[in-house]
Amino acid sequence: MDVRVRYAPSPTGLQHIGGIRTALFNYFFAKSSGGKFILRVEDTDRERYSDESLEDLYSTLDWLGIKWDEGPVVGGPYGPYIQSERFDIYKEYAEKLVKEGKAYYCYCTPERLEKLREEQVKSKSEYQGYDRHCANLTDEERAELEKQGIKPVIRLKVPTTGKTTFHDVIMGDITRKNKDISPDPILLKSDGFPTYHLANVIDDHLMGITHIMRAQEWIPSGPLHVLLYEAFGWEVPTYCHLPMVMGKDGQKLSKRHGSTAVREFRDKGYLPEAIINYVTLVGWSLDGSTEFLSKEELEHCFKMENIHKNPGKFDYKKLDWFNSQYIRMASDDRIASLLTPYLVKAGFISDPPTKEEEEKVRLLVAPAKERMKVLSDIVELSKFLFKDEPVSDKDVYIAKGSDLVKTKDALVEGGKILFDGLRENKAEEKIEEELMSLAERLEVKVNGVFQPIRVALTNSQVSLPLFDSIRLLGIPESERRLERAINLFKEN
RNA sequence: GGUUCCUUCGUCUAAUGGUUAGGACAGGAGAUUCUCAGUCUCUAAAUAGGGGUUCGAUUCCCCUAGGAACUACCA
Numbered sequence: 001m002d003v004r005v006r007y008a009p010s011p012t013g014l015q016h017i018g019g020i021r022t023a024l025f026n027y028f029f030a031k032s033s034g035g036k037f038i039l040r041v042e043d044t045d046r047e048r049y050s051d052e053s054l055e056d057l058y059s060t061l062d063w064l065g066i067k068w069d070e071g072p073v074v075g076g077p078y079g080p081y082i083q084s085e086r087f088d089i090y091k092e093y094a095e096k097l098v099k100e101g102k103a104y105y106c107y108c109t110p111e112r113l114e115k116l117r118e119e120q121v122k123s124k125s126e127y128q129g130y131d132r133h134c135a136n137l138t139d140e141e142r143a144e145l146e147k148q149g150i151k152p153v154i155r156l157k158v159p160t161t162g163k164t165t166f167h168d169v170i171m172g173d174i175t176r177k178n179k180d181i182s183p184d185p186i187l188l189k190s191d192g193f194p195t196y197h198l199a200n201v202i203d204d205h206l207m208g209i210t211h212i213m214r215a216q217e218w219i220p221s222g223p224l225h226v227l228l229y230e231a232f233g234w235e236v237p238t239y240c241h242l243p244m245v246m247g248k249d250g251q252k253l254s255k256r257h258g259s260t261a262v263r264e265f266r267d268k269g270y271l272p273e274a275i276i277n278y279v280t281l282v283g284w285s286l287d288g289s290t291e292f293l294s295k296e297e298l299e300h301c302f303k304m305e306n307i308h309k310n311p312g313k314f315d316y317k318k319l320d321w322f323n324s325q326y327i328r329m330a331s332d333d334r335i336a337s338l339l340t341p342y343l344v345k346a347g348f349i350s351d352p353p354t355k356e357e358e359e360k361v362r363l364l365v366a367p368a369k370e371r372m373k374v375l376s377d378i379v380e381l382s383k384f385l386f387k388d389e390p391v392s393d394k395d396v397y398i399a400k401g402s403d404l405v406k407t408k409d410a411l412v413e414g415g416k417i418l419f420d421g422l423r424e425n426k427a428e429e430k431i432e433e434e435l436m437s438l439a440e441r442l443e444v445k446v447n448g449v450f451q452p453i454r455v456a457l458t459n460s461q462v463s464l465p466l467f468d469s470i471r472l473l474g475i476p477e478s479e480r481r482l483e484r485a486i487n488l489f490k491e492n
Numbered sequence: 493g494g495u496u497c498c499u500u501c502g503u504c505u506a507a508u509g510g511u512u513a514g515g516a517c518a519g520g521a522g523a524u525u526c527u528c529a530g531u532c533u534c535u536a537a538a539u540a541g542g543g544g545u546u547c548g549a550u551u552c553c554c555c556u557a558g559g560a561a562c563u564a565c566c567a
Contacts, residue, residue: 010567045566110565117564121493128494128563153565171497180495182563189565196567220496220562243498250559281504281516288506289515308505311560315503318517328530371529381529399527432526439526450526462528 003035004210007068008200010042011053014261015060017314018215018245018253021279025242026213027066028280028302035210039071040203041082044193060262064272065295070207078207083199090194093202093232094154094187102231103187105152106134107145129183130155154188156228164223169211169240170307176223185224197221201228204237211304213240216311217252240304243283244311253314265319269342269375271330274323282312292325320373327372332365339365339378346379348386360385360472367468384458385472390484397455397485402448408489409442410449411456415482418453422475428467456485 007023009015030037041057043049058073070076080086097103113130120128135157137145145152158181165175187198194202204212219241229236247257259265265275276295284307286293293301327335339361343349349357368381383389391397398407414435421431439449450466457469457478470478 008567012567042567048566106565113565174496176496180563186565191565193565195565200567215561216497217561218567222496241497244561246560248503252561278504283504285505287515291516310498312505313503315517318504321517324530370531373529435526445526447526454527458527460527464528466526 001210003030003033004038004208005030005035005213006038006040006204006207006209008040008042008203008214009057010045010048010196011050011057012045012048013050013053014056014263016253016260016262017279018260020060020064020262020275021245021282022213022215022242023061023066024064024276024280024298025284025302025307028298029211029213029304030069031299032302036069037066038076038078038207038209039068039081040207041072041084042196042199043082043084044196044199046084046191046193056261056263060266063262063266064276081207083194083203086199086203087192089206090199090202091188091192094194094198097156097187097231098154100231101157103154103156104135105137105142106130106155106184106186107137107142107150107152108133109150132184135184151190153186153190155184156187156224156231158182158184158224158227164226166222166226166236166239168219168222169238169304170243170309171219171241174219174222176220178223178227181224181227187228197224197228201225201232205229205232205234209237211238211240213242216241216244240307243308245279245282246311246313248313250311250313257314258316267376269338269372269377270319270323271326271338271375274319274326277326278319278322282314283308324373327375328369332362332369335369335375336362336365338375339368342376342378343382343386346383346386348379348382363472367464371464381464384460384463384469388481389459390481390488391455391459392488394489396461397452397489399445399448399451402442402444402451404489406442406444406448407452408486410438410444410452411482411486411489413438413442414449414453415479415486418470419475419479419482422470452485453482456482 005026007026009019009023027037029035039061041054043054061068068074070078071081075081094103098105108130112133116131134152134155159178161178163175163177164181165173167173185197186195188194203209222239222241226236245253247253249257253260259268262275266272273294276298277293280293280298280302281291284302286301286306330338336358340349340353343361344351344353349361353361364378364382364385368378371381372378394404394407397411398404402410417434417438418431421434435449436446439446442448451461454463454466454469455461457466457473458464463469464472473481
């Protein structure tokens with residue numbers, strides 16, 4: 001039997017790390033076993049639904065390079081793949097269960113249910129949940145309630161005795177007493193929309209899903225789903241509950257831990273390959289020593305057996321490390337084009353960039369690449385190039401172990417050595433040597449010469465290396481800035 | 493509270509019924525380069541606790557502790 005798996009998110013918010021981890025595991029499992037990866041949109045919650053979320057789902061998967069074999073947009077033989085377009089199907093199946101006596105109409109108002117819940121909590125009753133008030137209504141009673149215009153929900157009859165077991169590839173057998181399963185859960189809401197449980201089970205069956213890979217938070221509803229499959233007389237698919245992605249404190253990863261939306265990571269300048277590589281390594285590993293895995297490699301070597309049982313904490317620092325590694329591995333051209341939007345947004349270059357600006361960005365890549373954890377770091381790194389904000393505090397120019405006079409000499413003499421050398425096309429190493437011997441003469445450390453010049457050119461103590469900076473600024477502008485610094489030191 | 497699940501360095505993880513319990517990130521130290529970053533070297537750091545089974549257990553079993561998820565006309 002060919003593997004068919006699905007990622008079935010609900011478009012009620014931006015795609016987050018946990019979600020795409022589930023998507024990735026499904027996708028890699030499908031690819032590595034020659035199966036199909038299906039995307040299904042579970043938009044049955046009309047209150048939390050948003051168009052923006054749906055767009056974010058598509059654009060996030062697209063950015064990550066995850067293509068679905070069947071689903072919205074691309075279609076497929078089991079469509080439609082958006083649950084709100086399958087409305088009639090759920091109603092039909094729910095009513096079928098009612099006809100067969102496996103489910104029933106319930107007319108209880110939300111108010112009554114609320115009151116019931118309150119009482120159960122207050123009395124610390126062992127019995128929690130719906131009291132099956134409508135389970136045995138007579139036809140007359142039902143007709144009366146219908147006449148009042150009350151729109152009923154459909155509830156599943158959950159057995160009160162016995163137990164239900166399902167097998168999970170990762171967890172093994174999981175058993176739950178039927179009396180502990182949420183009593184008579186709603187399958188069809190009063191607005192005619194299905195709940196997750198109903199729609200999910202029906203669609204997974206109708207779409208021929210063979211393996212259900214989803215987060216462990218769904219384990220508690222496993223037995224309920226099995227009950228539903230049995231009620232319909234359908235074969236239960238293979239379950240595979242994925243370990244959760246937690247925050248630093250061991251709780252489900254959420255906003256208070258930091259960024260969780262893929263969109264945010266993307267905006268900050270994380271590369272898709274870094275996200276994919278790192279996220280896949282939370283809850284899964286190839287062999288314990290392989291760190292770098294490309295999407296293509298994972299499409300081949302991903303094995304379900306290597307998925308862990310225990311939840312994993314999301315480590316932002318390790319993601320940063322992966323990202324900085326991938327930035328360095330990427331081609332200069334690619335990084336240049338990725339960097340451009342950040343520079344435009346900072347107001348450093350025009351949109352679209354001029355030829356001259358493009359050239360500058362291109363030159364910037366090499367020295368900047370090794371210094372970035374995320375692409376947005378480029379703004380701080382390249383500020384000196386586009387915004388000239390000279391440092392007027394002399395102390396900033398003075399290196400440790402140097403003084404006012406020596407710093408001024410370093411600027412004047414160093415500048416002369418530097419620019420004369422450059423005009424004569426001397427090798428940078430040669431000029432560097434000469435600057436070093438200047439330091440010796442001035443009796444300062446090497447930095448005593450370099451720091452003032454660097455600060456003069458880059459307006460900062462922390463900057464790109466001197467020669468890179470000059471290359472970027474150009475000799476005339478560099479000289480201008482140096483001259484300005486010398487004048488500063490000539491004052492008073 | 494109830495139900496279910498989980499437990500190897502701070503974090504992600506590897507390994508085996510017999511190893512000096514391995515790797516990576518983060519941390520610390522040092523080297524190097526004009527600052528920063530980087531790179532290189534070194535370093536510290538774990539089998540939750542208690543019982544069994546066994547010649548031997550981190551590995552198998554039980555208990556305890558800790559943690560998590562679920563407990564909606566949300567998914």
